[in-house]
Amino acid sequence: MTDREWRERAERVVAAGASTGSKRPATMFGVEHHDAPSHFVRALGCRVVTVDGATYVDCTMALGAVALGYADEEVVRRVALVASNGNVAGLNHTLEVEVAERLCAIVPCAERALFTKSGAEGVAAAVRLARTYTGRDVVLGSGYFGWLDWCSDAAGVPEGVRRDFVAVPWGDVQALTAAAAAAGDRLAAIVVEPVVEREPAREWLEAARRIADRARAVLVFDEIKSAFRLHAGGYQAIARVTPDVAVVGKALANGFPLAAVVGHADVMEATRHTWISGTLAGEGVALGAAQAVLDRHERDDVCARLAGIGARMRGVVCDALADSGLVGVSVEGLDAMWFIRWNDSASESRFLAASRAAGVLFKRGAYDYAALAHDDEEAVRAIGHAAAAGFDAVRTLDAEDA
Numbered sequence: 001m002t003d004r005e006w007r008e009r010a011e012r013v014v015a016a017g018a019s020t021g022s023k024r025p026a027t028m029f030g031v032e033h034h035d036a037p038s039h040f041v042r043a044l045g046c047r048v049v050t051v052d053g054a055t056y057v058d059c060t061m062a063l064g065a066v067a068l069g070y071a072d073e074e075v076v077r078r079v080a081l082v083a084s085n086g087n088v089a090g091l092n093h094t095l096e097v098e099v100a101e102r103l104c105a106i107v108p109c110a111e112r113a114l115f116t117k118s119g120a121e122g123v124a125a126a127v128r129l130a131r132t133y134t135g136r137d138v139v140l141g142s143g144y145f146g147w148l149d150w151c152s153d154a155a156g157v158p159e160g161v162r163r164d165f166v167a168v169p170w171g172d173v174q175a176l177t178a179a180a181a182a183a184g185d186r187l188a189a190i191v192v193e194p195v196v197e198r199e200p201a202r203e204w205l206e207a208a209r210r211i212a213d214r215a216r217a218v219l220v221f222d223e224i225k226s227a228f229r230l231h232a233g234g235y236q237a238i239a240r241v242t243p244d245v246a247v248v249g250k251a252l253a254n255g256f257p258l259a260a261v262v263g264h265a266d267v268m269e270a271t272r273h274t275w276i277s278g279t280l281a282g283e284g285v286a287l288g289a290a291q292a293v294l295d296r297h298e299r300d301d302v303c304a305r306l307a308g309i310g311a312r313m314r315g316v317v318c319d320a321l322a323d324s325g326l327v328g329v330s331v332e333g334l335d336a337m338w339f340i341r342w343n344d345s346a347s348e349s350r351f352l353a354a355s356r357a358a359g360v361l362f363k364r365g366a367y368d369y370a371a372l373a374h375d376d377e378e379a380v381r382a383i384g385h386a387a388a389a390g391f392d393a394v395r396t397l398d399a400e401d402a
Contacts, residue, residue, distance in 0.1 A: 003052045006039040021147070022063055029356075030349035030364045036356060043070035045373035048361070056361045057382045059313070059368035064225055064337065067251035067306060068296060069373025075254050075292040082288035088280060095287035102294050103262050107233045108242045109221075110262035114271060115281045119224035119249040120146025122259035123191065125276050126245045127151075129261070130189035130218035132270040138183040140176065142168045143193025145222055151191075170196045173207040180211045191220040192243075194235040197333055197366055205241040212244070218267055219243040224259065228252050229306060229336050229369075232297045254293050258286035302372065303336070310335035310370030316384030324391035339366040347394045354393035360386030 001009070007025075011017045018024045018038075025033040037056070042049040046069060048058045061067070068075065082095070100113035116122040123145045131137060145151045149161050166183065168176050170193070180187055190212045194205060212219035220243055223234035227248035231237045234246055244267050249259030261268075296302055317340065318331050328343035329351075340362065342348035348364060355362050360383055362368055374380065 001051060003037050003039060003050055006051050010038070020063075028060070028363055029352050030345055033349070035353065037361075045069045045071075046371055046376065046379050054359075056356065056359055057374075057379045057386075058361045059383065060361055060363045061369040061371050062255050063250075063363075064229070064367060064369045065250045065253075066255040067229055067302065067369070067371055068254045068293065069371050070255070072254055072292075072373075074296065075256075075289050078288045078292040079256065079285050082284040085284075087284040087288075093282055093284040093287060095284050095291060096282040099260075099287050099290050099294070102291075103248070103260055106294075106297075107223075107227070107246060107248065107262050108236050109244065109246050109264060111265040112263065112268035114261040114268065114276065115287070116259045116261065116278060117257045117280055117286070118146070119222075119247060119259045120148050121278070122224070122247040122249060122261050123220070123222050124148045124150055126220045126247050126261050126263070127189055127191065128274055128276060129245065129263075129267055129270045130220060132274040133218060133267045134188045134216070136186050136188035136217070137164045138166065138186040139164060139189045139191060140166050140168050140179050140183065140187070141191040142170045142172075142176070143191070143196055143222055145191060145193070171200055171204045173204060176207060176211060180215055180217075183215075185215075187215045187217045189218040189220055191222060193222045193225075194239065195226050195230065195334070195337075197339070199235075199334065200239075202239065202241075205239050209241050209243070218245060221246040223247060224249040225337065225367075228293065228297065229303060230334065231303050252293060253286050253289040256286040256289035258290055305372060305375070306336040306370045308335070309372065309374050310338060312380050313368070313370055313374060313383055314338040316380055317387040320384055320387040320391055323388065324395055326391055326395055329391075329394075333367060336370050337367040338370075339363070339368055347397070350397055351390035351394050353390075355386040355390035358382075358386035358389040362386075362390075 025036045025038050029036040037050040039051050040048045041051055047055055049055050103113050104110040127139055127150050141151050149157045151165050166179050168179050190208050192208050223246045227234035228251040236242055245263030247261050314331050330341050332341050333339045
């Protein structure tokens with residue numbers, strides 16, 4: 001079957017064609033997505049093979065969930081061993097204890113850990129804990145925290161739920177101060193994604209810590225993207241601003257479904273006074289994958305390597321952009337998680353289409369992610385070549401329009 005046939009088949013039986021909204025072709029690749037691949041049959045290293053048999057160097061890396069590489073041998077071996085002994089039972093897997101101990105040794109705020117299967121679920125659990133601990137309702141948030149009701153303004157979210165969440169512009173200390181004052185003694189938590197496209201000004205996280213302390217609210221860091229990518233302990237280990245609770249995920253298990261809520265013992269003990277439970281929260285396969293990832297971080301400075309590899313990736317894209325002479329486009333972000341910013345969405349879609357034709361998958365918007373598997377001269381050359389082809393396609397279109 002062709003990719004088009006798979007896409008049509010998916011549209012008939014999978015809601016909206018994809019269970020992950022961010023993986024819908026229009027979301028990944030923009031308006032000119034009709035020739036974009038939608039389904040894969042194999043992912044190895046930094047390459048994916050589609051149902052049409054095309055092989056792409058992948059810069060999306062499963063939306064940042066894979067930092068070592070697809071089907072990493074060490075991770076696969078650990079997962080196979082766990083699976084062969086049974087990954088779940090009516091009792092708790094010993095790996096739940098072992099991985100929790102290791103996270104508490106790495107993440108600055110961590111004294112206790114609680115596992116979930118997704119980052120969105122993990123941040124929702126952190127908010128539930130904060131509300132239980134403080135006995136309050138209002139949550140201030142700055143960043144993206146997933147799709148669940150507590151932080152969403154999407155259709156289907158009750159107005160009463162929306163009233164207890166206040167979105168604050170990222171990095172705006174004055175807005176955060178004002179929102180906290182307005183919440184008064186109803187403020188339960190401040191939830192911050194510490195890195196949003198760039199590193200924050202130091203006073204932003206310090207202000208969040210100070211305001212939370214003053215209000216006796218819980219400070220939560222959403223470290224889903226940043227932990228085990230920018231630093232094994234999360235951005236809090238870089239900024240040296242310690243939240244009360246953090247949520248880590250994505251690169252923690254190299255693509256296997258796992259997130260962890262970690263935090264100060266007193267806040268985490270609120271788990272005993274509310275109800276957070278998932279049958280597969282502590283299943284062993286994802287925890288085994290996390291063990292393999294933690295082993296790699298112990299042996300190697302993975303995050304430093306990701307930064308170096310990402311610098312090479314974005315470097316060849318920057319060179320291609322400079323050679324093209326295009327305006328209205330820039331390469332931004334951090335080395336380990338960078339992206340191409342366009343002023344015009346049609347130009348972005350044309351770039352992505354031409355880059356795919358040249359054998360590389362870039363993502364619309366933030367982010368393109370480095371993986372250890374990108375430490376491959378052939379892959380880096382392919383990224384530079386594809387970027388040049390993409391920029392050339394946009395330049396040609398601009399010339400025709402002129």
